[in-house]
Amino acid sequence: MPYGKLIDYAEAAPEAKAVMDEIKTARGVPDVNNAWKAMARHPVVMRRFWERAQLVMQPGALDAKTKELIYLAVSVANGCHYCTASHSALAQKKGATEQELAEMVEIVGLALEGNSYATFYGQEVDEALKE
Amino acid sequence: MPYGKLIDYAEAAPEAKAVMDEIKTARGVPDVNNAWKAMARHPVVMRRFWERAQLVMQPGALDAKTKELIYLAVSVANGCHYCTASHSALAQKKGATEQELAEMVEIVGLALEGNSYATFYGQEVDEALKE
Amino acid sequence: MPYGKLIDYAEAAPEAKAVMDEIKTARGVPDVNNAWKAMARHPVVMRRFWERAQLVMQPGALDAKTKELIYLAVSVANGCHYCTASHSALAQKKGATEQELAEMVEIVGLALEGNSYATFYGQEVDEALKE
Amino acid sequence: MPYGKLIDYAEAAPEAKAVMDEIKTARGVPDVNNAWKAMARHPVVMRRFWERAQLVMQPGALDAKTKELIYLAVSVANGCHYCTASHSALAQKKGATEQELAEMVEIVGLALEGNSYATFYGQEVDEALKE
Amino acid sequence: MPYGKLIDYAEAAPEAKAVMDEIKTARGVPDVNNAWKAMARHPVVMRRFWERAQLVMQPGALDAKTKELIYLAVSVANGCHYCTASHSALAQKKGATEQELAEMVEIVGLALEGNSYATFYGQEVDEALKE
Amino acid sequence: MPYGKLIDYAEAAPEAKAVMDEIKTARGVPDVNNAWKAMARHPVVMRRFWERAQLVMQPGALDAKTKELIYLAVSVANGCHYCTASHSALAQKKGATEQELAEMVEIVGLALEGNSYATFYGQEVDEALKE
Numbered sequence: 186m187p188y189g190k191l192i193d194y195a196e197a198a199p200e201a202k203a204v205m206d207e208i209k210t211a212r213g214v215p216d217v218n219n220a221w222k223a224m225a226r227h228p229v230v231m232r233r234f235w236e237r238a239q240l241v242m243q244p245g246a247l248d249a250k251t252k253e254l255i256y257l258a259v260s261v262a263n264g265c266h267y268c269t270a271s272h273s274a275l276a277q278k279k280g281a282t283e284q285e286l287a288e289m290v291e292i293v294g295l296a297l298e299g300n301s302y303a304t305f306y307g308q309e310v311d312e313a314l315k316e
Numbered sequence: 317m318p319y320g321k322l323i324d325y326a327e328a329a330p331e332a333k334a335v336m337d338e339i340k341t342a343r344g345v346p347d348v349n350n351a352w353k354a355m356a357r358h359p360v361v362m363r364r365f366w367e368r369a370q371l372v373m374q375p376g377a378l379d380a381k382t383k384e385l386i387y388l389a390v391s392v393a394n395g396c397h398y399c400t401a402s403h404s405a406l407a408q409k410k411g412a413t414e415q416e417l418a419e420m421v422e423i424v425g426l427a428l429e430g431n432s433y434a435t436f437y438g439q440e441v442d443e444a445l446k447e
Numbered sequence: 448m449p450y451g452k453l454i455d456y457a458e459a460a461p462e463a464k465a466v467m468d469e470i471k472t473a474r475g476v477p478d479v480n481n482a483w484k485a486m487a488r489h490p491v492v493m494r495r496f497w498e499r500a501q502l503v504m505q506p507g508a509l510d511a512k513t514k515e516l517i518y519l520a521v522s523v524a525n526g527c528h529y530c531t532a533s534h535s536a537l538a539q540k541k542g543a544t545e546q547e548l549a550e551m552v553e554i555v556g557l558a559l560e561g562n563s564y565a566t567f568y569g570q571e572v573d574e575a576l577k578e
Numbered sequence: 579m580p581y582g583k584l585i586d587y588a589e590a591a592p593e594a595k596a597v598m599d600e601i602k603t604a605r606g607v608p609d610v611n612n613a614w615k616a617m618a619r620h621p622v623v624m625r626r627f628w629e630r631a632q633l634v635m636q637p638g639a640l641d642a643k644t645k646e647l648i649y650l651a652v653s654v655a656n657g658c659h660y661c662t663a664s665h666s667a668l669a670q671k672k673g674a675t676e677q678e679l680a681e682m683v684e685i686v687g688l689a690l691e692g693n694s695y696a697t698f699y700g701q702e703v704d705e706a707l708k709e
Numbered sequence: 710m711p712y713g714k715l716i717d718y719a720e721a722a723p724e725a726k727a728v729m730d731e732i733k734t735a736r737g738v739p740d741v742n743n744a745w746k747a748m749a750r751h752p753v754v755m756r757r758f759w760e761r762a763q764l765v766m767q768p769g770a771l772d773a774k775t776k777e778l779i780y781l782a783v784s785v786a787n788g789c790h791y792c793t794a795s796h797s798a799l800a801q802k803k804g805a806t807e808q809e810l811a812e813m814v815e816i817v818g819l820a821l822e823g824n825s826y827a828t829f830y831g832q833e834v835d836e837a838l839k840e
Numbered sequence: 841m842p843y844g845k846l847i848d849y850a851e852a853a854p855e856a857k858a859v860m861d862e863i864k865t866a867r868g869v870p871d872v873n874n875a876w877k878a879m880a881r882h883p884v885v886m887r888r889f890w891e892r893a894q895l896v897m898q899p900g901a902l903d904a905k906t907k908e909l910i911y912l913a914v915s916v917a918n919g920c921h922y923c924t925a926s927h928s929a930l931a932q933k934k935g936a937t938e939q940e941l942a943e944m945v946e947i948v949g950l951a952l953e954g955n956s957y958a959t960f961y962g963q964e965v966d967e968a969l970k971e
Contacts (some may be wrong), residue, residue, distance in 0.1 A: 187708045188532035189438035218444070220430075223437035227549040234433065234556075237630075241426045246415040251382055252423055255389045259427035261960045262390045264526050264788050267434040268427070269959050270445040270712035284377040287751040290960045292383055294758075294953030295372045296390035296399070301952060302365065303398040304924050305916045305945045306354035307320035307834070310569070313349070314401040315580045318839045319925035358942040365949075368761075392567045395657050395919050400566050401581035418620040421567045425627075428563060429556030435531050436523045436552045438703070441962070446711045449970045450794035451700035480706070485699035489811040496695065496818075499892075503688045508677040513644055514685055517651045521689035524652045526788050529696040530689070532707040546639040554645055557634045558652035558661070564627065565660040568616035569582035572831070575611070576663040577842045654829045657919050662828050663843035680882040683829045687889075690825060691818030697793050698785045698814045700965070713962035742968070747961035758957065765950045770939040775906055776947055782910045783917045783951035791958040792951070794969040808901040816907055819896045820914035820923070823875075826889065827922040830878035831844035837873070838925040 192225040200228035204235050211239070218271060250279040254289050261293045323356035331359035335366050342370070349402060381410040385420050392424045454487040462490035466497050473501070480533060512541040516551050523555045585618040593621035597628050604632070611664060643672040647682050654686045716749035724752035728759050735763070742795060774803040778813050785817045847880040855883035859890050866894070873926060905934040909944050916948045 194205055194216070205225070208217045224231040242252050253276040260268035273286065281289075325336055325347070336356070339348045355362040373383050384407040391399035404417065412420075456467055456478070467487070470479045486493040504514050515538040522530035535548065543551075587598055587609070598618070601610045617624040635645050646669040653661035666679065674682075718729055718740070729749070732741045748755040766776050777800040784792035797810065805813075849860055849871070860880070863872045879886040897907050908931040915923035928941065936944075 297952035298949030308354035425560030428559035687822030690821035747963035
């Protein structure tokens, strides 16, 4: 099956339709977004990712918005355009403001800069950090 | 100068000493950690990174702990051991609990998994996310 | 020369045309895909990559399909859309099934998750793995 | 808790001990390796990763050795030393030969090289790959 | 605000307009490119990145062309299409030739290949490199 | 064979010894560094990488020092400690100064920051960059 192909609800396999139904209910949306229509190519992968995402992203010690900001920051750092677009929207839906997104993206750049210095200068981990 | 070499306060250039003094004051610690002792090789780089870090990581719309968790998550995703060790400690100093760290690291793995599906399935960004 | 520009066979330099001819013969296709038309901008780079790819991807201890799955998995992990699209097609041409692709992509996500834990928890390599 | 700290079986929480017992049985080893001793810091993360790894890495359309080679290749591409060390050992345990490992690692380098050309030359995905 | 949205000069906030004016003057161009129109969403981030870029990319011990080639090589290695496109153009504007770009991109691939071997073979850093 | 194991000249296979001899001659050193002693595990991979490295890194339109700085920058961005250590030394041997290394590493951080903004803001490549 070709790259980027979307499988709409009507043409999806029953197992994929079931996941789509759960997503629509959980998020209160009339249709799932392209990520899920593409993953419908492999309903088993789709089912497992959906269930794992629900589990990991549910509010816990960290609230839902903070979790989305972390997911988003990793996706930005990792260069994933689709995930950045979709999780920016999810973060805003969960309450993230423009100012919070602006602060988040600068931290991503700062962290990658700091990571580069750690690689370049090559210092060992401080003993105090291991105690 | 060799890889991983640490420059202690006593042997540091005056410009590097000045940054070390500021870090000790800002963090209330008797000595800076290895990252800064290694960066003391290049005081100009060290000065600029310290000032940028101070600026970007100060509490804003996002609080200090959330900012550290984002910095940490990016460092984990990016495979930086030193940064993970030092920013785990900073996150805990700013109030992050073991449970919060455990939730953070699972989100990193989930995001990288989700990013992989986006690359593999190759769907375009939904028009609704661009409007 | 501009970003993404394709150079068709007719307008390609003789050295690029020669590589295109070899690719068409080796793969039994009437035309090369966009990757090669873009690389035709630099025929020396194109020639060396084509020869290296032929050498490394030829069946050896690992068969051609397994090699393509490994190439594909790395490309997915690395976030390369074009390479994922083209090597998914090559993998299928060499016998990979939908089920195999579905299993491959879940392993990519699992590995990236496992890699993150290794960075976050920071354990040393076991002595037994070095003996 | 400090970076890189290992938690031995005797001092592990009951939930972590239970996972360690399962790993020892599944792999027929007298003790778990450092990765699990470090993850024992967060038994819930450990439990979920162990179960997911078992599920994804079990023989399916792809056999156990091929799955390990894919996991290993992703870990190499992603720069994870610990994972490379441990999954090289697992791959060998599942039958991978020195020659197969040598072929695998060259494919990783080739794929990363090919990915770079795709980014640099910037060609669009061929329409034929989307059909 | 949606993903990928461009903010033209006329509709930009005054702080973003001020940065756009500086860019147009510094580069001698009638309009800024899409990167800046997109960043205009967050004028504070835009302002800081513009000033930092000016500072870091100005000729120093390394000349402007060499600096652009390094920026470009990192962007290619990191899989950033937009940055590759825009910094290829900047490198050419600062004097990089087609031959230099061809040599640069092969080094990127070689380095990523070499990095993979370092991860896979896992040797320690030579003592001589630390002295 | 275990992770990180070094194979000294005396115990190396003849094909690996031959490469070691060439390296010692080409670089005018009494012994090869750890990277080659580890790669001696797979003489075919070692041979091919050595020849490719010689070819790609030889002075061309770009001089030897600039090439090393590009290789080094990619290795830093990619988080490879060993490669950073060894190619810092090579860059210095080919004439790079401390000031040039300091400028190089700041460009790496800047590029990764710029790449993050490109992912986060998601702008399309300007039409002018494609013409």
